[in-house]
Amino acid sequence: MSTILLDYAQAALLWVFLPSLALFALTWVLARRLDNWSIVDVVWSFGFALLAGLLAYRSGGPNGWSAFALHATMLTLWSLRLGTHLGFRVLGHLGQEDGRYVKMRAAWGARTAYKMGVFYVQQAIALTILTLPLLASWTDPCGVRPVHLLGLALVALAMLGEGWADLQLARFKRDPAQRGQVCAQGLWAWSRHPNYFCEWLIWVGFALLSWSPLLLGIPGLLCAAGMYYLLNHVTGVPLTEAQLLASKGPAYAEYQAKVPAFWPRPPRG
Incomplete structure (x- = not known):
């Protein structure tokens, strides 16, 4: 049990949190360049599919008819649906920022870029936490x-x-x-x-x-x-x-x- 928990913690850091942090760092750079912080919602939604793909790659493929393969497939479908839905809404109106982020700008003023950086790190943490169920299927594999x-x-x-x-x-x-x-x-x-x-x-x-x-x-x-x-x-x-x-x-x-x-x-x- 202790070995599984250690593997689980290491995988959470190496294959979920660090890739998530890198993803949102790049998103922060792009959002600042576009002057639209709303794109983080789209990236967050697609992030689940990216992490599922990364874990599948690390496992050497779907590993047959396994619970992980089933879980990764359904999480990816959900992620693609949500990301596409938000993508049409956000990317179709890049010149118009979502109201939530407009309020954040107004509240943070000159510190907006820094505060958004903190917010984006929080999104990486949230993505990591919500990917932990899939990571459990990956770390402790079993048949369906x-x-x-x-x-x-x-x-x-x-x-x-x-x-x-x-x-x-x-x-x-x-x-x-x-x-x-x-x-x-x-x-x-x-x-x-x-x-x-x-x-x-x-x-x-x-x-x-x-x-x-x-x-x-x-x-x-x-x-x-x-x-x-x-x-x-x-x-x-x-x-x-x-x-x-x-x-x-x-x-x-x-x-x-x-x-x-x-x-x-x-x-x-």
């Missing part, structure tokens, strides 16, 4: 078991659910008759944030995919718990709700009274 197939099914279904929720919201926003209204249709009638709920389910699926004989999926379970906390209490629901209350006013307050924030519930007649 029922728990991994359950994780595969959960990730696949949750990705479909998240994509469906995004599609429903996009269609609603494109409808001129719905301008200024609150989307309360389809999955959005069951939860105010079905995309966040599905995102959390994806991480639960990754936790199941990360199960191994010695590490027992513990890194994955910790990441899933952390993701639940972040989505519900830090970056996800609170920020989105505040923005929507400011833009939609009483209509969104009425929606809040009828539809649960996170856990889905059948619509009330």
Whole structure:
């Protein structure tokens, strides 16, 4: 067990954190040159696929029908979907920085470049932490078991659910008759944030995919718990709700009274 933990810690440093740090250092240089700090979101999203590819390369390939190969494949698909989604939004409007980063500039003033450097290092740390479940599959390899197939099914279904929720919201926003209204249709009638709920389910699926004989999926379970906390209490629901209350006013307050924030519930007649 101690050997596995030592290998795990060494791999986390050498093959996850240091490559992540190098990636975000290059991103910082590029963002400063472009004068748009928003690109870090795109790089962070694609970072999972890059690290999965690096670990697969270090293992000499997929290593047959292994739990690591399954986990790496699903994490890569998730990463590419998220990165592409954000890429169209951010890279398509390079001259217009995301509002969060505009506020950071205003708050930090002349120290923006330095503060962004610290922020980018934090993103490297976050990427490292969230890649630890995959690293568990890589460090403590095993064949595919029922728990991994359950994780595969959960990730696949949750990705479909998240994509469906995004599609429903996009269609609603494109409808001129719905301008200024609150989307309360389809999955959005069951939860105010079905995309966040599905995102959390994806991480639960990754936790199941990360199960191994010695590490027992513990890194994955910790990441899933952390993701639940972040989505519900830090970056996800609170920020989105505040923005929507400011833009939609009483209509969104009425929606809040009828539809649960996170856990889905059948619509009330």
